[in-house]
Amino acid sequence: QVQLVESGGGLVQAGGSLRLSCAASGRAFSSFTMGWFRQPPGKEREFVSAINWSGGNTYYADSVKGRFTISRDNAKNTVYLQMNSLKPEDTAVYYCASRAGVYGYTDHARYDYWGQGTQVTVSS
Numbered sequence: 001q002v003q004l005v006e007s008g009g010g011l012v013q014a015g016g017s018l019r020l021s022c023a024a025s026g027r028a029f030s031s032f033t034m035g036w037f038r039q040p041p042g043k044e045r046e047f048v049s050a051i052n053w054s055g056g057n058t059y060y061a062d063s064v065k066g067r068f069t070i071s072r073d074n075a076k077n078t079v080y081l082q083m084n085s086l087k088p089e090d091t092a093v094y095y096c097a098s099r100a101g102v103y104g105y106t107d108h109a110r111y112d113y114w115g116q117g118t119q120v121t122v123s124s
Helices: none
Strands: 003-007 010-013 018-025 033-039 046-051 058-060 068-073 078-083 092-099 118-123
Touching (some): 018 118, 033 068, 033 078, 046 078, 058 068, 078 092
Antiparallel strands (some): 003 018, 018 078, 033 046, 068 078
16 A cells, blocks of 8 residues: 655746655555646646656656656655746646556556645646
């Protein structure tokens, strides 16, 4: 069993930055692919970013490429999402998730464990 707890969300003005953290409990964190997804108001959950077990491979949605950076610290069982140049359209509940393997990393159905989510609101 893996438990994931997100933190770092909040209200920020457009152009600002936030760093989300996701702390994992349980074994084998360092073997999991970790992903960030978001769900804007009234919309479906969408892929944001993912990172493989070692941190050597990272993946981004086109909408956040160049603005967001995913990273992980396996010693701390934590994955991060640094979000810069935030836009109002980035407003959403952000979720972290974990899974074994990396194939199909954009597909939320392939992730086994999820956090409770953290709200990010970007004002214009």
